Amino acid sequence: MVLRVFCGTWNVNGKKPSVRLEPWLFPDGMDAQPPDIFIIGIQEAQALTAMTAVVTDPAKGKAWSEAIRKLLKPDYYMVCFRQLVGIVLLICAHRDVQVDDLLEADAGTGFLNVAGNKGGVAARFAVKGISISCVSSHLAAHEENISKRNQNFQDILKRATFAEPMFVEDLGNPARDIHILDHDVVFWVGDMNYRINLPVREVMQLIEQRDWSSLARYDQLKTEMNASRVAPGFEEGSLNFAPTYKHNSDTNSYRMDEEGGIKRTPSWTDRILWRSRLGVRLLAYRRHEVYSSDHRPVSALFDIPTEAVDRGIxxxxxxxxxxxxxxxxxxxxxxxxxxxxxxxxxxxxxxxxxxxxxxxxxxx
Structure with a gap:
């Protein structure tokens, strides 16, 4: 027996949900066994202008929540919706799957290390005896800010904690915090903003050759994880797809400046990581050709074994x-x-x- 989990992430660049989401949420080959749980991260659900970068507009996040909920109904129900400025975390469960012990948290790491234009939204829950936590994050931008992104990751781990409610009020003990890593499985999705450390011309040559493995050797996140400077104990699938940023919103080409040069070095900014004590198996990790944002959505499909924990009494x-x-x-x-x-x-x-x-x- 396994618990099948779909994880998805998309920086929507402040756009409304006006395009078909099926190619992202229901990619080819997933119909044989539909997911038990959907974990979906949205970034920039609202445009991050000087006026909107620190104040959450719930209507923007709910527009995406409603579009996804409508697509998943009637087979799935909404477990969690939480928004921090433009960062949204959605969790949906199949109607035959019971989810317990839901708790939510968030941590802003933007302006003054508290504003929510950057940061993470987290949730934890239990299903089939397995404890799961998940994070949707948007980390610091710009190619040179590697250390700042690493620190954002650590700040979210430290500050996005779950307060455990008292079960027996007269015990007199204070509520205790549960941390993101205190779970059987952790899924971390988001626009992590790590870039590729190569000149634009060399990046474009490798993209034209579809030489993803050579390109991935210069990926900042892979480099930082291999050096144990970020995401301790986390894993990621192979990057066997084209960089997800920065595209023209309505085509598959990368955005160019007025002189015809590439405006930003194409990079895998949009990522899905996991950490597990239970032997989680990655089934698929891919990008999807959904056009409306300058990012392309990414998904990963996982199987979590339940035999070790589903024992009844x-x-x-x-x-x-x-x-x-x-x-x-x-x-x-x-x-x-x-x-x-x-x-x-x-x-x-x-x-x-x-x-x-x-x-x-x-x-x-």
Whole structure:
């Protein structure tokens, strides 16, 4: 048994959803087994002018949410919609899939490191005993700002935390934060703005030759990840498609200046990363020819194995002698039954059933 997850990202350049989204959300070959979960990141849902770069316009994000929801109905329902200025995160689940423990967060990394024109929107949830967190991000622009992009990534990890609500109010413990990395699987999508460190002429030659592997050797994000300077523990599929930025909005050609030269060095700014404890399998990673923005949308399809966690009721030895916890629901909030106390509830900072079951009990 597997949980199939579709991840998509698109910087829409402030445009309204006026084009067909099926080539992006339902690419060829996906019909055999439709996704259980859609995780979709939108960047620049609203134009980032001096007046709009720090104030969220909910109508802009909701226009994209409604367009995607309409396309997915009636088989899917909306789990999460969250917007920070132009950054949007949408999560939709199949009607046969139950999603629990949803929490949301965001972190602005733009002007003064707080404005939401750059930053990330995050959510966490549980499904089939698996804890998943996901991020839609828009990192610092311009070719030279590699270190700033790396810092944006770290700031989102640090500040986009999920406050765990109290399960038993009279325990008197403060709410505890859950971090993005405290989960079985993490998906990170977005316009990460990393560029290709080559002169424009050489980049265009490699694009014409469709030599993606040679081009990828000069990709800033690949270089930074390989040097462990960003995205610790994350993986990415091979970049076997053309750079996604900067295009003319209505054609497949890259944007040129008035003299006929390429305006910006074409780059893979739009990316999908993942990090997993469960042996996630990447099935597809590709760009899509949907024209309306100067970016092209990207998608990835994943299978997450559920056999290791989908066990129903499990019995776990406790730290107390001759006592066993019986978990009827495995989530952050769990119920326990003991011979001494009958039914009781407690709040537990839970992220992975695998690690929880295999860790030795703490001394009491």
């Amino acid at each position: 499990v019995s776990v030895p406790s730290a107390f002698k001759n006592l066993c916890f019986i978990c009827f629901f495995v989530g952050r909030n769990m119920a326990k039954r003991t011979e001494l106390t009958g039914y009781a509830c407690f709040s537990h900072l839970f992220s992975s059933i695998n690690s929880w079951m295999t860790e030795p009990p703490s001394a009491v």
